[in-house]
Amino acid sequence: MTDTNKVYKGSDYYIASKPLMEIVNVAIALGKPLVIKGEPGTGKTLLAHSIAEALNKKLITWNIKSTTKAKDGLYVYDTVQRLNDARFKDKDISDIRQYIKLGKLGQAFKSEEQVVLLIDEIDKADIEFPNDLLNELDEMSFYIPELDEEVVAKHRPIVVITSNSEKELPDAFLRRCIFYYIEFPDEEMMEKIVRVHYPDIENKLLRETLKRFYWIREVDGLKKKPSTSELLDWIKALMIGGINADKIASEIPFLGTLLKNEQDTARFIRLSSTQQGGFGFKKRF
Amino acid sequence: MFTDFFFLLKKKGVPVTITEWLSFIEALYKGYFQSSLNHLYYIGRAFLVKSEAYYDMFDLAFQEYFGGIETSPLELEKVLEWLENPLHKLPKLTPEELAEFQKKLEEFRKQHDMEELMRQFRERLKEQKERHNGGSKWIGTGGTSPFGAYGYHPGGIRVGGESWMQSAAKVAGERRFRNYRNDVILDVRQTKMALKRLRELKREGTQEELDIDETIDKTAKEGGEIELVFTRSRENTVRLILLMDTGGSMLPYTELCERLFSAASQMEHFKEFKYYFFHNCIYQDVYEDMANYKRVPTEKLFSNFHKGYKVIIVGDARMAYSELFDVNGCIDYFYTNDKPGIEWLMRIREHFPYSVWLNPTHKNFWGHYTVDTISKIFPMFELTVDGLKDAIKALTSKQKYAVRQ
Missing domain, CATH: 3.40.50 (Rossmann fold)
Known part of the structure; x- marks a missing residue:
C-alpha cells in the first residue's frame, strides 16, 4: 500500500468524503489519472489544490479552453519568434532549444519531484482533445522531434482531471482513468463545509440558512441552482449585514447572492409570493 | 474472482471493458479493499463505471450480486428488536395515531408467528430492490404489509461494517443515481450537448485566419521576407x-x-x-x-x-x-x-x-x-x-x- 506519509486525508479547508479520499489514494498508488465530475461548486478543482497541500507537493494547473490543443500541454515551438529574430542579426537563432517552451504537462514531467497536475475543465476543449493525450498520460513521456529528444517523467505526476460534462469524454480515455462523481453535498456535509469557512457561525443562523438554501435548490425550473460558493457568499453577506436568524425564516435577504439570473429571481419570487405555504414546488420541510 | 459480477454488470448495461476489469482486479490483489463491502462498492465503481449515467445500473448489479451478503444476523436481530418494541423508535405521532398503532400491533402479534415473520422478512429484504411506499407486499412506508407498516425501511437500519460512511448496500439500494440514467428524458443542456455533435466542419467564408504553416513556408521561400498567408476559418x-x-x-x-x-x-x-x-x-x-x-x-x-x-x-x-x-x-x-x-x-x-x-x-x-x-x-x-x-x-x-x- 501507500507509504504512510503519502496517504491523503483531506486538508484543513477542504472536506472530502471518505470514499473520495480512498479513491484519491488508490489513484495515487496505482498511478492512474483521476477524473472528477460533478455539479459546479462541488469542489472538483479544489480537490487538486487540497491534495497538493495535504501531501506537500507542488501543483501545476493546466486550464483548458475551447481553443486548447493537446500539443500545447507538451511543448510549443515558437517559430514566429524565431522567424522574427532571424530578420535581425543580433540574435543567435541556431539553438532551437530557446524557442521550445514546455507546456504544463511537459513541466510536470520535467519536475525534479512528484507534482500534482490539475487538468481543469477538460471538457471545454474539442471532443477529440482527451484522446490526443492518451499516450502521454499512459506512458508519461513524449517526443520532441525538433530536438530529437524524449521527455520522460522523472516522477509520475498525480493527475487530477475535472470535467463539467459539457462534452462527454471519449471511452478510450476513460478506460485508463479512475472516475468519481462528486454528488452535491447533503445538509450534514454542507454544515461541515460551512464551518470550515466560518468556524464561529451561530448554530441557529447556520441551520436557518441551510434550510433556506436547500429549499431554494428544490424550486423547479431554476436555470442555475445556487451552489456551495453561492451559499458561502450569502452567509458572509448575512453575517456582515448582521441579519438575525429569525428574519431568514420569514424572508430572504440578499437573494441576489444566491440567484444570479433575472429569470430565476423572477420565477422564485412569483412562486413564493403566490401561495404562502402551498408553494408550487416539492415540499421538503 | 467475481467474474460473474463482470458479466452481471454487462447485462445491466454498464459498458465495462476487460481493461477496466483487469485494473480493478489488480487493485483488488494489491489489497485496497480491506475486505470490506464499502471499499468494494466505492472503489469498484471508480474503476468500472466511467459515467454517472451508469451509476444506477451499477447499483442494481451490486445490489443483486452482493445483496445477499448484507442481510447479516446482526441486522435481523435489530429488526426483531424493533418489532418487539417499535414505539420508541417511531417518529412523532399524535396520541390517536399512537393508540391506533398500538391496537394494530396487538392484533398483528396475535395473528402472526414472529419467527415465521422474520423468515419472510429476510426473504423479502433480499427480493426488494428499491424503496417502496404503499402497496401490500414490500417493505416500506404507509402500506399494509406486515413489514414496516409505520415508517420502517430496511435502509434505515445500519448494516455492520465500519462507521465511516453509509452502508454501501444501502447506497446501492437507494438508487440515488437513478436520475442520471441516460435513457431518461432530456434537459436543455443534455439536448445541447447532443446537438453539438450535429456538425460538419468546412472551410467557408472570408479569408481571415492566419495560416501559420503556410506563412512560414512562403516566408522561407521568399528568403526571410515575411509573407502573411490567410485562410478561411472552419465553420459548421x-x-x-x-x-x-x-x-x-x-x-x-x-x-x-x-x-x-x-x-x-x-x-x-x-x-x-x-x-x-x-x-x-x-x-x-x-x-x-x-x-x-x-x-x-x-x-x-x-x-x-x-x-x-x-x-x-x-x-x-x-x-x-x-x-x-x-x-x-x-x-x-x-x-x-x-x-x-x-x-x-x-x-x-x-x-x-x-x-x-x-x-x-x-x-x-x-x-x-x-x-x-x-x-x-x-x-x-x-x-x-x-x-x-x-x-x-x-x-x-x-x-x-x-x-x-
Missing part, C-alpha cells in the same frame, strides 16, 4: 429544419419538445435553423406559428431548401388511420387536403435524405399502425438522450440510414 455547415407536432396527443410532451426546441434555437451552432409546426400529420401546409395559423406551403420547403438540409421531425406519429391515409383526412374540420398525409411524408423523405423522426413516446408503444407505417418511412428514434444521439448519428452518416422494414 449544418442547416437544420425542425418540424414539430403540436397535436392534442402531444400535450403531455409539450415540455420535452420545448426543451428540444429551445436547445436547438439557443445554439449558435448551426449555419441555419428553421422550424415549423404541424397538427398530427403534415399536409400541404406547415405552420410558422401555430397560435395564429400562419401557414407556409409544404411545397415551399422543397423549393427553398436543398437536399443537404437536415430534417428532424418530432411527433408521436400516432393518429387516426384516416389522418394518414385519406384525402381530407385532416383532423381539423376547416382544413381539406387533396393528398393524404402519407404522400407528403414520403415526399419529405425523398427530398431530404438526411431526415429522422423523434418520437417522445416509449418504444413499447410504437406498435400502433400509423406509428409503424411512419417508422418505415423515416428512421424513428426515442426522444431520450440515447435516442437523440443515435438520431444525430443517422443524420450525419454519409450513407442513407436504412429504415426498419
Whole structure:
C-alpha cells in the first residue's frame, strides 16, 4: 500500500468524503489519472489544490479552453519568434532549444519531484482533445522531434482531471482513468463545509440558512441552482449585514447572492409570493 | 474472482471493458479493499463505471450480486428488536395515531408467528430492490404489509461494517443515481450537448485566419521576407429544419419538445435553423406559428431548401388511420387536403435524405399502425438522450440510414 506519509486525508479547508479520499489514494498508488465530475461548486478543482497541500507537493494547473490543443500541454515551438529574430542579426537563432517552451504537462514531467497536475475543465476543449493525450498520460513521456529528444517523467505526476460534462469524454480515455462523481453535498456535509469557512457561525443562523438554501435548490425550473460558493457568499453577506436568524425564516435577504439570473429571481419570487405555504414546488420541510 | 459480477454488470448495461476489469482486479490483489463491502462498492465503481449515467445500473448489479451478503444476523436481530418494541423508535405521532398503532400491533402479534415473520422478512429484504411506499407486499412506508407498516425501511437500519460512511448496500439500494440514467428524458443542456455533435466542419467564408504553416513556408521561400498567408476559418455547415407536432396527443410532451426546441434555437451552432409546426400529420401546409395559423406551403420547403438540409421531425406519429391515409383526412374540420398525409411524408423523405423522426413516446408503444407505417418511412428514434444521439448519428452518416422494414 501507500507509504504512510503519502496517504491523503483531506486538508484543513477542504472536506472530502471518505470514499473520495480512498479513491484519491488508490489513484495515487496505482498511478492512474483521476477524473472528477460533478455539479459546479462541488469542489472538483479544489480537490487538486487540497491534495497538493495535504501531501506537500507542488501543483501545476493546466486550464483548458475551447481553443486548447493537446500539443500545447507538451511543448510549443515558437517559430514566429524565431522567424522574427532571424530578420535581425543580433540574435543567435541556431539553438532551437530557446524557442521550445514546455507546456504544463511537459513541466510536470520535467519536475525534479512528484507534482500534482490539475487538468481543469477538460471538457471545454474539442471532443477529440482527451484522446490526443492518451499516450502521454499512459506512458508519461513524449517526443520532441525538433530536438530529437524524449521527455520522460522523472516522477509520475498525480493527475487530477475535472470535467463539467459539457462534452462527454471519449471511452478510450476513460478506460485508463479512475472516475468519481462528486454528488452535491447533503445538509450534514454542507454544515461541515460551512464551518470550515466560518468556524464561529451561530448554530441557529447556520441551520436557518441551510434550510433556506436547500429549499431554494428544490424550486423547479431554476436555470442555475445556487451552489456551495453561492451559499458561502450569502452567509458572509448575512453575517456582515448582521441579519438575525429569525428574519431568514420569514424572508430572504440578499437573494441576489444566491440567484444570479433575472429569470430565476423572477420565477422564485412569483412562486413564493403566490401561495404562502402551498408553494408550487416539492415540499421538503 | 467475481467474474460473474463482470458479466452481471454487462447485462445491466454498464459498458465495462476487460481493461477496466483487469485494473480493478489488480487493485483488488494489491489489497485496497480491506475486505470490506464499502471499499468494494466505492472503489469498484471508480474503476468500472466511467459515467454517472451508469451509476444506477451499477447499483442494481451490486445490489443483486452482493445483496445477499448484507442481510447479516446482526441486522435481523435489530429488526426483531424493533418489532418487539417499535414505539420508541417511531417518529412523532399524535396520541390517536399512537393508540391506533398500538391496537394494530396487538392484533398483528396475535395473528402472526414472529419467527415465521422474520423468515419472510429476510426473504423479502433480499427480493426488494428499491424503496417502496404503499402497496401490500414490500417493505416500506404507509402500506399494509406486515413489514414496516409505520415508517420502517430496511435502509434505515445500519448494516455492520465500519462507521465511516453509509452502508454501501444501502447506497446501492437507494438508487440515488437513478436520475442520471441516460435513457431518461432530456434537459436543455443534455439536448445541447447532443446537438453539438450535429456538425460538419468546412472551410467557408472570408479569408481571415492566419495560416501559420503556410506563412512560414512562403516566408522561407521568399528568403526571410515575411509573407502573411490567410485562410478561411472552419465553420459548421449544418442547416437544420425542425418540424414539430403540436397535436392534442402531444400535450403531455409539450415540455420535452420545448426543451428540444429551445436547445436547438439557443445554439449558435448551426449555419441555419428553421422550424415549423404541424397538427398530427403534415399536409400541404406547415405552420410558422401555430397560435395564429400562419401557414407556409409544404411545397415551399422543397423549393427553398436543398437536399443537404437536415430534417428532424418530432411527433408521436400516432393518429387516426384516416389522418394518414385519406384525402381530407385532416383532423381539423376547416382544413381539406387533396393528398393524404402519407404522400407528403414520403415526399419529405425523398427530398431530404438526411431526415429522422423523434418520437417522445416509449418504444413499447410504437406498435400502433400509423406509428409503424411512419417508422418505415423515416428512421424513428426515442426522444431520450440515447435516442437523440443515435438520431444525430443517422443524420450525419454519409450513407442513407436504412429504415426498419
